[in-house]
Amino acid sequence: MDSRDRRRAATVAEIKAAARRLLVSGGTAAVGLRAVARELGLTPPALYRYFPSHEALISALIAELYDELTAALMDLQSTDGEVDLGARLYLLANGLRDWGLAHPAEFALLFGTAVPSPDAEDHEETPGHQAAMRFGSVFKELVAQIWHWKPFPYPPDEVLGSELVAQLTRESEHFGGMPAGAIYLSLTYWTRLYGLICMEIFGQLHWVLPDAAAYFEAQLFEIGQALGLDCPAPE
Amino acid sequence: MDSRDRRRAATVAEIKAAARRLLVSGGTAAVGLRAVARELGLTPPALYRYFPSHEALISALIAELYDELTAALMDLQSTDGEVDLGARLYLLANGLRDWGLAHPAEFALLFGTAVPSPDAEDHEETPGHQAAMRFGSVFKELVAQIWHWKPFPYPPDEVLGSELVAQLTRESEHFGGMPAGAIYLSLTYWTRLYGLICMEIFGQLHWVLPDAAAYFEAQLFEIGQALGLDCPAPE
DNA sequence: AGCTTGAGTGAACAGCGTTAACTGTTAACG
DNA sequence: CGTTAACAGTTAACGCTGTTCACTCAAGCT
Numbered sequence: 001m002d003s004r005d006r007r008r009a010a011t012v013a014e015i016k017a018a019a020r021r022l023l024v025s026g027g028t029a030a031v032g033l034r035a036v037a038r039e040l041g042l043t044p045p046a047l048y049r050y051f052p053s054h055e056a057l058i059s060a061l062i063a064e065l066y067d068e069l070t071a072a073l074m075d076l077q078s079t080d081g082e083v084d085l086g087a088r089l090y091l092l093a094n095g096l097r098d099w100g101l102a103h104p105a106e107f108a109l110l111f112g113t114a115v116p117s118p119d120a121e122d123h124e125e126t127p128g129h130q131a132a133m134r135f136g137s138v139f140k141e142l143v144a145q146i147w148h149w150k151p152f153p154y155p156p157d158e159v160l161g162s163e164l165v166a167q168l169t170r171e172s173e174h175f176g177g178m179p180a181g182a183i184y185l186s187l188t189y190w191t192r193l194y195g196l197i198c199m200e201i202f203g204q205l206h207w208v209l210p211d212a213a214a215y216f217e218a219q220l221f222e223i224g225q226a227l228g229l230d231c232p233a234p235e
Numbered sequence: 236m237d238s239r240d241r242r243r244a245a246t247v248a249e250i251k252a253a254a255r256r257l258l259v260s261g262g263t264a265a266v267g268l269r270a271v272a273r274e275l276g277l278t279p280p281a282l283y284r285y286f287p288s289h290e291a292l293i294s295a296l297i298a299e300l301y302d303e304l305t306a307a308l309m310d311l312q313s314t315d316g317e318v319d320l321g322a323r324l325y326l327l328a329n330g331l332r333d334w335g336l337a338h339p340a341e342f343a344l345l346f347g348t349a350v351p352s353p354d355a356e357d358h359e360e361t362p363g364h365q366a367a368m369r370f371g372s373v374f375k376e377l378v379a380q381i382w383h384w385k386p387f388p389y390p391p392d393e394v395l396g397s398e399l400v401a402q403l404t405r406e407s408e409h410f411g412g413m414p415a416g417a418i419y420l421s422l423t424y425w426t427r428l429y430g431l432i433c434m435e436i437f438g439q440l441h442w443v444l445p446d447a448a449a450y451f452e453a454q455l456f457e458i459g460q461a462l463g464l465d466c467p468a469p470e
Numbered sequence: 471a472g473c474t475t476g477a478g479t480g481a482a483c484a485g486c487g488t489t490a491a492c493t494g495t496t497a498a499c500g
Numbered sequence: 501c502g503t504t505a506a507c508a509g510t511t512a513a514c515g516c517t518g519t520t521c522a523c524t525c526a527a528g529c530t
Contacts (some may be wrong), residue, residue, distance in 0.1 A: 046508070188457075214399035232246065
């Protein structure tokens with residue numbers, strides 16, 4: 001039972017590898033069930049022995065890519081030692097951008113899939129969603145570490161408004177007990193970083209900036225300053 | 236020849252209306268060529284008298300939606316008179332968000348289509364792209380007007396770095412001759428606004444903020460301050 | 471009236487995701 | 501060791517998709 005399970009796991013890995021190959025070569029639309037089967041020299045129904053549907057195959061691929069990205073970002077931090085947590089955040093931001101630029105097709109599959117969430121209130125249990133949560137927690141935990149390492153100045157509650165403060169305070173437990181203003185700054189950092197990278201990779205910055213690297217660097221310096229970090233300034 | 240052309244234009248409008256109906260009810264995937272034909276009581280090949288392909292139909296729909304959004308934002312500004320240009324920018328930002336929240340399916344079609352631009356260097360001439368340019372110029376022109384109306388303080392070139400300054404200066408003619416630092420601030424405004432709205436509507440802010448309205452308001456106040464505008468502060 | 475143009479149809483093709491019934495091979499058990 | 505059951509994989513088919521071709525039929529213009 002063990003040898004057969006290993007064989008099965010190997011086949012699953014091959015399927016996902018073939019799917020990824022199609023993804024990088026032809027984009028999201030090219031990774032179809034029949035195309036994957038063709039890539040492996042199999043007939044389409046054979047894949048149903050390993051995935052219950054095409055969507056499940058895509059979801060598994062998404063989960064794998066999320067985990068790969070998460071691992072890449074995590075060991076990108078560990079190599080630098082543990083001296084300056086601010087530098088770790090800088091590495092995380094640049095690492096995320098670099099990964100997206102190096103793997104635009106995979107990035108598009110992970111973050112470009114516009115999900116207007118037509119069905120509300122359903123806590124998605126798909127492996128892709130869970131992997132996305134693990135990915136998000138990397139940033140959350142690092143921010144909480146930075147806060148406890150060197151608390152940064154944050155806007156007072158009066159500036160944010162009572163409604164926002166209430167929502168942010170409700171999330172305080174997930175941010176290591178940080179106050180609302182500090183969570184707000186952290187969220188601002190994430191929001192700007194995420195939006196920036198998405199816009200650059202999806203080409204929505206192209207019409208004004210041919211190469212967004214310098215702009216990204218300046219923005220990173222700006223939002224790093226807001227967290228009281230001494231990021232490397234652009235030359 | 237005139238009456239027949241009008242009949243044809245009316246049919247084209249009906250086709251796009253049916254496509255939009257399918258879009259709002261079933262999302263991007265639901266607006267297929269056969270589904271549109273079914274909606275109109277026609278056979279699929281009949282649509283090829285009006286659009287050369289399914290993609291062309293979608294592109295025409297995109298162009299129409301862009302123009303509708305552009306018109307909505309423009310007459311949203313004109314109603315308020317021309318006293319405070321800062322208030323106009325505030326109206327524009329909120330108008331864009333409101334439109335996206337009111338029409339999430341259309342918003343996803345316009346901005347959620349992740350295009351990693353596999354083929355570079357081709358100046359797309361599709362009507363959708365042209366309409367997107369018209370949409371973008373609404374923001375660009377308003378920002379230029381604000382600059383000439385009440386120039387805002389901007390970061391000096393040394394902070395931005397020579398490479399970024401060079402790129403921004405190259406775009407100065409499209410921004411009414413604004414200096415690099417001012418273009419940088421304007422671009423920051425647009426980048427943050429755009430990313431913020433996309434993240435909210437695509438549900439990527441849901442895992443931390445159940446209702447992003449208050450966060451959006453605070454962010455809008457923050458980036459408005461960066462442009463020296465006296466936006467309404469959150470209570 | 472005659473001819474032309476154009477809207478629309480029906481049949482067909484290739485490709486898609488998916489299901490059902492069937493064939494071998496392979497591991498496990500009495 | 502021989503039987504059996506599980507499993508990988510195939511073939512055939514269904515309904516769906518975008519697209520093309522050949523055709524009909526009615527309206528418009530000369």
